[in-house]
Amino acid sequence: MRAMDPQRREPGNRVGRSESFRYAEPKKKFPFKWLLLFAALTGGFWLYYDLRQETARADEEQSTRERLEAELAQEIAQREVAQKARAAAEQQRREADHQTEARTEDWNRSISETLNERGQRASLLAKVPGQEYEALLTAVDAAGKGLGRPEGVDEAVAKGLIDAVAAARSTLPVGGAKEPLTFVEYSPNSALLVADGDKSTARIIDANSGALLATLKGHTGDVRMGRFAPGGTLIATGSADGTARLWDATTGAPVVTFTGHTAQLTSLAFSPDGMYLATASGDHTVRVWDTRRQVLLHTLEGHTDDVVWVDFSADGTQLVTSSWDKTARIWDTRSGVSLHTLTGHTDGVRMARFTPNGTWVVTASDDGTGAIWRTDTGELVAKLEGHTGPLRWVEVSPSGALILTTGVDGSGRIWETRSGKLISTLKGHSDEVTSGRFSASGQRVVTASLDGTARLWHPKTGQSMAILRGHTAAIYAVDFAPDGEHVTTASLDGMMRIWAIEQSSALMSFEGHLGALTTTSISTDGKRILTSSEDGTARLWDPATGRLVSTLKGHSGSVTTASFSSDGSKVLTASDDWTAHLWGAETAVTLGRFTGHTGPINDARFLPGEAQVVTVSGDGTARLWSTADSKPGTVFIGHTGAVRSVDITSDGSTLLTSGDDGSIRLWDRRSGRLLSRFDSSGPVVTARFASADTRILSITNAGELELREAKTGLRLPLATVKGPVTAFAIGPAKLNFATASADGVWAWDATTGVVVKHLLTDGHKVSAMAFSVEFENKIAAGDVSGDLMIWDRTDGHLVAAVHDHLDAISAVAFAPDGSRVITGSRDFSANVYPSSIAGFLQSACEMLRHQDSYERARETCDAPLAAESAKSPTPP
Structure with missing residues (x-):
């Protein structure tokens, strides 16, 4: 490898280029250390920058965290404050609610106490003669307010209402007259009354409600007397104006005016067939009028002073008159001829009456004696001596066996007609006894007095049975209703009072059986009540009017049970005489007679479909029978x-x-x-x-x-009750049953045998029970003393307690709609009661409706609450 020559330049060699450049412009060499320093400084800067950024971010995060923590703490604090405020507000609300509840409880307690005080006041007023309708007004007000409250009616209010209803039923005041009243008479059917009114008028009054039906206007003088014709279709009035008038008893329309007397009329009488009307006058004459042809038949002349009384014999063939001339006379009706003059009294003869058989005439005189005379000879038979002053009245019993006389000595006396023997003396009035009447049965006598009272008596014993108090002035007139259930009095206080012979809170009472009742029931349509009795009969009644519809006669022994078919068209009865009978409910005709048992029949029932009935007997057998042909099965x-x-x-x-x-x-x-x-x-x-x-x-x-x-x-195991079960009932749907024992009434679930409710009876020994039909939510129980109690099974409260029967209640039944309870008793009677306080309230309102004081009760009585509450119950 060849060594690099630093002087040599090679293309692309940076070093060479730099060196070439440097050689061109020679400068000092840049040290590498400075580059490293720069890089370090740059890196340090960025590191410092990053650290500063990181620190800033951390500071920001810390600040944010602190801010959020502060905000959270503030929010928590605010929330705590809000929670405390809410808790304080809730506490204040609870305290306010508690105070409101306390105030509401205090208010409700105050209302309850006030209503209970009114109920107690009503009970007390009901016992005060003359205050019966004030009691009713007080009770209606309390009960009406009670029914409008969720708590309902307290026991004291319910008792006050029931007591007031019972008292008011015993006496119905009839106002409308501003002048003294001096006469009153019942119609033959007991439905109407005729009495005097104001300003020369007379009035026709509904005997049940006291409502004014018609005012008889036309006389120009005081009306002194009024009489119903025997058929009840006509009314005759006699006046001080000297005329007699006939009126239509239904409409009050005038029929005819009889004129001819020259002085005031003093007495009048219809013949038994209603064909004749006899009028007596202060002109010393009696006139006999033909009511159909409306003409004068005879003028009976012979008395030498005012003729003050006239009466027909039972067969209408004779008339008797009495006069202030101290004589009485017997006349032939057809001819007007005087047959006998009855002389012997030493003062005016105030009254004269025939006995029912027409054999005798009885007279009463101001000389203090009565006398009995033969009608065929005019011979004096007996003197009735014993009164210590003038006589004011004489009456003969319906049987003719007894005579009643009353006098200014304050007594009444009962005499035997045949012998003239004194039977009893009626003592008790404190002033003159002005008039008196026998009941239709002859078993009671009523007398009226100037002392402002009327009294009921037992004629043979002379025992006082009741004192009828309420008038504030003398009573001059009294009459027994032909049905024997009511008495009406007319007083100088301007009031009439209609009195029930027996005080009762019942809507209706049914009397006529001659033995203890064994069963009661009501038809599914509610239009007939069926009773059976130990007297061997069953009876059908109209619950709307109390009228006896028919008597089912045919058994020769006690009727042990009686029941309706499902459609109400037939009645099945069974008897101790070993037979059962099937009857037509409307016709009372025997449809079948089931014979074959050899012992008393203790129970009998229709089978489903009613093609057969079943009977069970003391002979140890049960038997089926065909309802179509009575054949045994x-x-x-x-x-x-x-x-x-x-x-x-x-x-x-x-x-x-x-x-x-x-x-x-x-x-x-x-x-x-x-x-x-x-x-x-x-x-x-x-x-x-x-x-x-x-x-x-x-x-x-x-x-x-x-x-x-x-x-x-x-x-199934059952709870233990105290003592024996004395009565029981199963609900119509068979879901519940009730029993009575010494510790009260127990309501049970029929499936499980569990006690549903314990109802206290306060020592009453229950003898009969029943469940209401709809929902089985009411229980009625009658006891051995004649008390009836009604409970609401759902909450156990006592709805009503009444005492009317005089002996044990032997049978109890509810009407199909549950609105009424029917009781049968060993006192021979049956009663119908409302099954609710609303029902009693409606009854009270009906009694008040024709009274002047109704305005005080109008708001309560016209409200829909009472009517709605009295309807069929709602399911629990």
Whole structure:
């Protein structure tokens, strides 16, 4: 290799070029160290720059971090402040809510206390004579406000309303007159009243509501008397203007005016057939008018002073008149001839009446005596002596056996008609007894007095049965309703009062049975009530009017059970006389008679489809019968003692019987084959299917309750109740059942046997029970003293408690819509009650509607709440 020549220049060689250049322009040589220094300085700069940048970035990051941390701390602090503020606000809200709740509770408590005080006041007012309708107004106000509250009506308010309804039903004040009232009379059907009014008028009044139906205007003098014609279609009035007028009893339209008397009228009377009207006058005459031809028939002359009374004999052939001339006279109606003059009194003869058989006339005189006279001879038979002053009234009982006299001595006296013997003295009034009446049955007497009271008496014993207080002035007129259930009084205080003989809070009472009631039920359409009795009859009633529709007679023993068919067209009854009967509900005609048992029939039921009925008997058998032809079907034999009850599955395939042999038996309906037998601890008085026919509920004669599975007979455990079960009921849907024992009423789930609700009865011994039909959410129970209690099963509160019956309640049933409860009692009667406080409120409003004070109750009574609340219940 050749060594490089430093002088030699080679193309492309940088060194050579530089050297060539240097040689051309010679300079000092640049040291390499400076290059290294420059590079180092440059690198250091950039390193310093990078470090500065990194430091700046770190400082910036630190600053950012510190800023973010500060912001976060501030946010946290603000959040804490906000949370504290929210917590403080929430605490304030809770405290405010608590204060509001406390104030609301205090307010509600105050309202409850106020309403309860009003309820208690209503109960107290209901006991004060003359304050019955003030009690009603007070109770309506409290109950109306209570129903508008979520808490509902408290017990004190409910009791006040029920007490007020009962008191108000006992006396209905009828106002509308500003002048004293002196006469009142019932129509033959007890539906209407005629009474005097203001300014020469008379009034027609609805005897149930007290509503004014018509005002009879036309007389020009005071109307002194009013009478209904026997048919009830006409009313006759007599006036101080000397005229008598006939009016249409329905419309109040005038029919005819009879003129001719020359002095005021003092008395008038219709003949029993209504064809004649006799008028007595201060002109000393009596006139007899033909009511159809509207003409005068006779003028009876002979008395020498005012004629003050006139009366027809029961057959209408004779008239008797009495006069201030100290005589009475008997006249022939057709001829107007005087037959006999009855003389013997030493002062004016105030009244004279025929006995119902027409054999005697009885007179009452201001000489302080009464007298009995023969009508065929005019002979005096007996003097009725004992009063110590003038007599004011005489009345003969409907049977004619007894005579009532009243006098200014403040007493009434009962005499035997045949002998004139004194039977009893009615003592108690503190002033003159102005008038008196017998009830249609003759079992009661009512008297009215100047002391402002009327009194009810037992005529044969003279025992006072009731004092009717409420008027503020003398009572001059009183009348017994022909149906015997009410009395009406007319007073100088300008008021009439319609009194119920028995005080009751019931909407309707049904009386007529002659023995204890055994069952009650109501048809599915609610239009008929069915009762059965130990008197051997069943009866059908109209619940709207209380009218007896028909009596099902045919059994010769106690009717043990009675029930409607599903459509209400038929009635099935069973009796101790070993027979069962099928009846037409509308016709009361016997459709079938089932005979074949050799012992009392204890239970009877329609089978599903109602082509057959089943009966069980003391002869130990159950039997099927055809409803079409009464022919016997299958006989179920096996019990070794009396069979007490029978039930049927909903599909009609299986019968359930229970009996004195302690067995519960299931039978195939078609074949009569025994399917199962379950033995109990003693005689079984009743057994029923429950829970879709999967359970059997039974009760022994010792009051032991058993619930078992229908398939296996396995007994389900039940809570222990205190003492024997005295009554039970299964809901119509069979989902629930209720029992009564010494510790109250228990509501149970029929499937599980679990207690749903315990309802306290405060020591009442329950004798009959029922569930409401819809939703099974109400339970009604009647006890041995005649009390009825109604509970809401869902929350257990007592809806109502009433006491009207005079003996044990033996049967209870709800109306299909649940709005009413029907009770049957051993006091021979049945009652219908509202099943809710809203129902009682509606009843109260109806009683107030025709009163002058209704305006005070209008807001409550016209509100829809009461009406809506009284409707069928809603599901729990």
